[in-house]
Amino acid sequence: MSGEPLGSGVAEAADRLGAFPRLNDEQRETLAALGERRAVESGEVLFREGDDSYDFYVVESGAVAIVQGYGSENRIIAVHGAHRFIGELNLLSGQRVYLTAVVRDAGELIRVPAERLREVVAQDQELSDLIVAAFLARRSILIDVGTGLRLIGSRYSPDSRRLREFLARNRMPYVWVDLEEDAEAEALLRGLGVEAADTPVVTWGGPELLRNPTTQALAAKIGLGAAGAQPATCDVVVVGAGPAGLAAAVYGASEGLDTLVVESVALGGQASTSARIENYLGFPAGISGSELAARAALQADKFGARVVVPGEAIELESDHGRHIVHLAGGGRVTGRTLIVATGARYRRLDIPDLEKYEGLGVYYAATQAEAQRCENEPVLIVGGGNSAGQAAVFLADRAAGCRLMIRGGDLSKSMSRYLVDQLERHERLEVVTNASVVALHGEGGLESVTVEDARSGERSEQDCRALFVFVGADPRTEWLRGKVAMDSKGFLFTGRDVAGGELAEYDGERPFFLETSRPGVFAVGDVHSGSIKRVASAVGEGSMAVRLVHQRLELSPPAPTSRA
Numbered sequence: 001m002s003g004e005p006l007g008s009g010v011a012e013a014a015d016r017l018g019a020f021p022r023l024n025d026e027q028r029e030t031l032a033a034l035g036e037r038r039a040v041e042s043g044e045v046l047f048r049e050g051d052d053s054y055d056f057y058v059v060e061s062g063a064v065a066i067v068q069g070y071g072s073e074n075r076i077i078a079v080h081g082a083h084r085f086i087g088e089l090n091l092l093s094g095q096r097v098y099l100t101a102v103v104r105d106a107g108e109l110i111r112v113p114a115e116r117l118r119e120v121v122a123q124d125q126e127l128s129d130l131i132v133a134a135f136l137a138r139r140s141i142l143i144d145v146g147t148g149l150r151l152i153g154s155r156y157s158p159d160s161r162r163l164r165e166f167l168a169r170n171r172m173p174y175v176w177v178d179l180e181e182d183a184e185a186e187a188l189l190r191g192l193g194v195e196a197a198d199t200p201v202v203t204w205g206g207p208e209l210l211r212n213p214t215t216q217a218l219a220a221k222i223g224l225g226a227a228g229a230q231p232a233t234c235d236v237v238v239v240g241a242g243p244a245g246l247a248a249a250v251y252g253a254s255e256g257l258d259t260l261v262v263e264s265v266a267l268g269g270q271a272s273t274s275a276r277i278e279n280y281l282g283f284p285a286g287i288s289g290s291e292l293a294a295r296a297a298l299q300a301d302k303f304g305a306r307v308v309v310p311g312e313a314i315e316l317e318s319d320h321g322r323h324i325v326h327l328a329g330g331g332r333v334t335g336r337t338l339i340v341a342t343g344a345r346y347r348r349l350d351i352p353d354l355e356k357y358e359g360l361g362v363y364y365a366a367t368q369a370e371a372q373r374c375e376n377e378p379v380l381i382v383g384g385g386n387s388a389g390q391a392a393v394f395l396a397d398r399a400a401g402c403r404l405m406i407r408g409g410d411l412s413k414s415m416s417r418y419l420v421d422q423l424e425r426h427e428r429l430e431v432v433t434n435a436s437v438v439a440l441h442g443e444g445g446l447e448s449v450t451v452e453d454a455r456s457g458e459r460s461e462q463d464c465r466a467l468f469v470f471v472g473a474d475p476r477t478e479w480l481r482g483k484v485a486m487d488s489k490g491f492l493f494t495g496r497d498v499a500g501g502e503l504a505e506y507d508g509e510r511p512f513f514l515e516t517s518r519p520g521v522f523a524v525g526d527v528h529s530g531s532i533k534r535v536a537s538a539v540g541e542g543s544m545a546v547r548l549v550h551q552r553l554e555l556s557p558p559a560p561t562s563r564a
Contacts, residue, residue, distance in 0.1 A: 034113075058084075085131070224309050236248070249305040366394055378402075379399040391470060484523075485517035498516065
């Protein structure tokens with residue numbers, strides 16, 4: 001095998017993030033009691049790319065290399081020495097393996113079956129904190145270095161953009177091979193026996209590949225979502241897996257409710273696109289939206305909540321105390337109660353040719369994936385809310401030039417004070433007021449934008465390789481029209497806001513707090529009218545809704561619940 005593990009810059013980041021901690025004697029003995037000690041020889045493979053699962057290993061002596069393309073590319077990603085442990089977030093989440101672990105130096109390992117490790121994570125707080133933090137840090141590093149499964153396609157292909165967005169939003173490490181830029185792409189396709197017309201394709205480095213898969217097919221192959229058959233009827237179905245939906249899933253499952261979560265794109269919802277949330281209770285140094293979502297998803301899984309992703313709700317049908325959610329593609333899920341946590345969809349700028357540049361310079365999220373695409377390039381963020389401010393702070397340290405643009409003249413009217421202060425202090429960030437983008441330019445990708453001054457009407461063309469749009473959002477409630485009461489903008493009425501004429505189904509009663517005009521259907525987070533639109537309030541509402549679900553179930557006639 002050849003290659004340097006990680007590389008100096010990433011190695012420093014790994015140390016900073018705590019990606020490779022050493023276990024002490026007591027911790028190793030705890031893990032050894034759950035598994036077995038075994039001698040290993042140089043060249044022995046512990047798990048391979050494409051495996052459905054793998055076990056947790058602690059290196060007692062010797063060394064183990066983590067390799068991409070073992071047997072061909074042999075790119076060493078990391079080397080684990082004595083007292084370090086092997087594994088990554090997919091070991092806890094059940095996702096498929098996309099790297100190979102091979103013994104470099106003979107020695108002794110502690111092998112712990114994956115299911116026993118999950119027990120440790122659920123019961124031992126010290127070990128859980130250490131292992132989960134390292135796994136989350138490793139996932140971030142793997143995304144940064146560009147490893148994992150391989151996606152081959154053209155940047156101009158809508159299907160390529162669809163799959164890239166899905167992988168990025170779900171924080172799946174992957175290598176993007178662009179047919180338009182990579183000189184070796186065609187040779188790679190020939191080796192796989194694939195024509196360019198069959199792209200995009202997804203491969204794990206071996207003979208197995210997916211040709212232009214549906215998002216659902218890719219999710220199933222990489223192991224996203226719950227395994228096994230779904231119950232005929234759950235106690236509660238949660239539609240949407242942003243902070244509110246994930247909180248409902250954690251509290252519902254932990255309190256013994258048979259809980260099923262349906263999410264159309266990725267766990268974390270809109271919050272997962274936030275580079276750093278700094279005003280969330282308990283995280284004084286801040287936390288990225290994607291990390292918060294990953295931690296919440298692990299909690300939900302620990303308590304037994306099932307997750308369907310991707311699963312887009314398209315219609316609601318209620319019948320005799322059951323709420324049936326029809327999904328795109330023909331599936332459906334049924335619950336005795338329903339929690340709607342579908343959040344909101346980002347608005348788009350009303351400018352010509354916008355679709356032409358979406359995914360090729362126009363973005364609606366500022367995560368690691370987008371930051372990689374515009375590193376050392378001039379970027380522009382449009383919007384005056386907290387999401388825009390968080391994106392600007394995150395991108396300013398990575399871009400060649402970073403500007404935040406708002407149509408008004410006062411940023412503090414719509415943004416938290418702590419963010420305004422950060423923006424004003426940042427040396428590499430410029431705030432532009434009273435201006436808007438009116439045109440986009442570029443061949444094969446965004447190269448510049450035309451900006452109009454709102455006061456003078458003067459227009460100027462400015463270099464820009466990436467435009468990030470955060471100009472508000474609309475509720476994802478189209479599938480509920482005519483089923484529950486909503487305001488003129490589509491936000492759902494709940495509790496006391498449900499008007500008298502919409503209470504027919506309550507037979508003289510009033511809906512609970514957060515309950516809609518339909519008994520047993522609750523709305524939490526950004527989707528309901530009058531929401532606070534803060535992560536903390538969304539989490540609080542998700543947990544409160546579960547208490548109300550218990551109350552509604554106590555009042556509802558018994559309905560059989562099939563548990564699997």
